[in-house]
Amino acid sequence: MSRRASRPLAADRITNPAPEAYSYVELDAAAQRGNAVLAEECALAIAYNGISHAVMMVSPSALEDFVVGFSLSGALVESVDEIYDIQLSRRGEAFSAEVQIGNRAFWALKQQRRSLAGTSGCGLCGVEAIEQALPQLTTLTPSPLPPAAHLHELRARINDAQRLARQSGALHAALYVDEHGEIVLCREDIGRHNALDKLIGALRREGRDSRRxxxxxxxxxxxxxxxxxxxxxLSTLVSLSAPTDLCVRWARQHHLNLIHLPHHSAPRAYSPCNNAE
Known part of the structure; x- marks a missing residue:
């Protein structure tokens, strides 16, 4: 974070009430009643230098991480140093994020200005051109695959790390496993893209070397x-679900290690691969 944003942000001071438990009735002969904590969802409006940019449906946790990750992964800023400040506010069920960015980033943002409205299930909504759906990306420097031991029983360890999902379910997670094989960060959200953005933001805000x-x-x-x-x-992305063919081609083209972790089989490295072109 830049010097102006390295201090605690106003966003860090926003707290959320404990999730509410909702009553239900089981639809069988016994008709048992119970209570369950459900996943939270809220609208987050993001504005850069006073200009509204997007409204996303997110889970109301680690919102400052999400804003940083969303800005970086969407190429709205080139580095975290271009984010000077984040001010979060809440009104009822909705949040607003006022983000101050540097002049270069703001000029570039205005040049590519487009209407964007996000939902929890949408990753490319608002994209108006093929060039934006299939962008030019900088190829990564190749990195070795992680040791196989770091993938051992990873599914079980992920379940233990998903604190919010244990309460309510219905949440995706993005996690970071360090060079020692330990899960050191876990970010959860109703949106799978949001969860990864939160993780990216957390990595940058904590100053971690994501390639290790x-x-x-x-x-x-x-x-x-x-x-x-x-x-x-990132040097390596591990997915619990199988990737699409296009994902594999892009991962190989950009030197991103891509691993699928099946339920009952050994981890499958699709990129790099011995017969990868």
Missing amino acids: GFAVVTSRCSLELIHKAVRAG
């Missing part, structure tokens, strides 16, 4: 997640 370990996503691996990983400079 690897990121994990619990959701389907789609092309927009590859875009975010490459833009964030």
Whole structure:
């Protein structure tokens, strides 16, 4: 973070009330009643230097991480140093993020100005041109695959790390495993893209070298997640669901290590691969 944003942000001081438990009735002969904590969802409006840019449906946790990650992975800023300040405010069920960015980033943002409205299930909404859906990305420097031991029983360890999902379910997670094989960061959200943005933001805000370990996503691996990983400079992305063919081609082209972690089989490295072109 830049000198002006290295101090605690106003966003850090916003707290959320404990999740509410909702009553239900089981639809069987016993008709048992119970209570369950459900996943939270809220609208977050993001403005850069006073100009509204996007409204996203997110989970109301680690919002400052999300704003930083969203800005970086969407190529709205080139580095965290271009984010000078984040001011979060809340009105009822909605949040607003006022983000101050540097002149270069703001000029570039105005040049590519477009209407963008996001939802939890949408990764490329608002994209109006093929060039934006299939952007030019800087190719990464190749990195070795993580040791196989760091993937051992990873699914079980992820379940233990997902604190919010244990309460309510319905949440995706993005996690960071460090060079020692330990899960050191976990960010959760109703949106799989949001979860990865939160993780990217947390990595930058904590000053971690993301290429020393690897990121994990619990959701389907789609092309927009590859875009975010490459833009964030991650060396390796591990997905609990199988990637699409386009994901594999882009990962190989941009030297992003891409690993699928099946339920009952050994981890599968699709990129790099011995027969990769």
